[in-house]
Every structure is written in structure tokens, then in C-alpha cells.
Amino acid sequence: MLSKSINIYNNFFLYKIFLSKLYMSLDFGNCLWFLIPKDSQVYTLCKELQNTVSDFLYSPHITIEYDISNNEQQCIDKWKNIINNGISLKVDHPLSFNEDCYKEFYSLELPVICSDNSGNDVIFKNTGWKPHISFAYRFNKPFTMCEKVKVYKILHKNHFIDLTIKPVLAKEHCHCNKINEWIGTLI
8 A cells, every 4th residue: 555655646746747847848939919008907907816816927918929039020010010000909898807728837818809990800810819918827726716706806896997908019038937027028
């Protein structure tokens, strides 16, 4: 029986080592963001949510491109042009959130609407994914129901805030072993 317990412990220990190496290697590369301005009510909401349930603190943002190293200037020019042609950017209302997981990297996200003057979803049209602000990150452990209830209470309390976001273009190297350093460099 003792031998079986040691085996289980060793397997669990090896699994933990595997997961830590996976997290240390999870790298989204150089990313292009819409950085959420610090003087906005959306920024204040995101920071309150982060402080309540996230394992990491970082600058609230909307990722619009991943791993742009091979075509960085082209991506920057494309999104500058999109901004210059006029876009509307806001958190979806009524306030809600989604949960996502990628390789044991969990996130809680606020859905975002980003439309051009014709009403097209600009981010979805250019990337294929639904725009969002990830306000909480965690490795290897889903968010609990208790934590989600806390999120709902905060969202309910902020039902009437201004949900518009000024599109501020920034870039960041998004390596998961440095999430607390994700601040975004303005472009």
C-alpha cells in the first residue's frame, strides 16, 4: 500500500513539473492590443475584477493580433488605418462574462463590441475571434462558482457605467511567465 501511495505522489509530482514547464513555455509572442485607458470607467471595472478574482495583475487590454513578429509593421499600419476610418469600441451590455481555457490557462472575459462605420465587427472580421477583455487569468485551476458569483455582483453594481473605450494601440510580448509585467507599449 505504501508503494502505491509513493507512486501516486511521484506521478502527481511529475504532472506538476510538466504543467509548470508548459506554463513557462506558453508564449503568445508579440501581440497588438487596444489598451484600455486608465481614465475610463472600463479600466476601473477591470481592475476591480482583477483584484477580486485574478491570480495576476496586468494592464487591461483587448488583444487584436497574436505573434506579429514576422509582420509587425504591416499589422500596426492595418490597425492604425482601421482606427483612422472610425470604429466604435465598447463593452457589451448588459454586462456579462465568459470563461475560456487554453492549455490549462484559464481566463474570464468581458465581451466587447468593436464595429466600423458600417456596423461590421472589425476584430472578428480581421481575426476570426470574438473580441473581449480578459480581466482574470489563472493556471491549472478553473475559477470557482464562488469567484464567479463575486464577478456577477461587481458587474451588477456597475450596470450603469460608461462602457465606451477609446482605441489606444499598444504592443506587448505576451509570455505567460511574465503576466504581471504585461503593461503595453503605446504605438
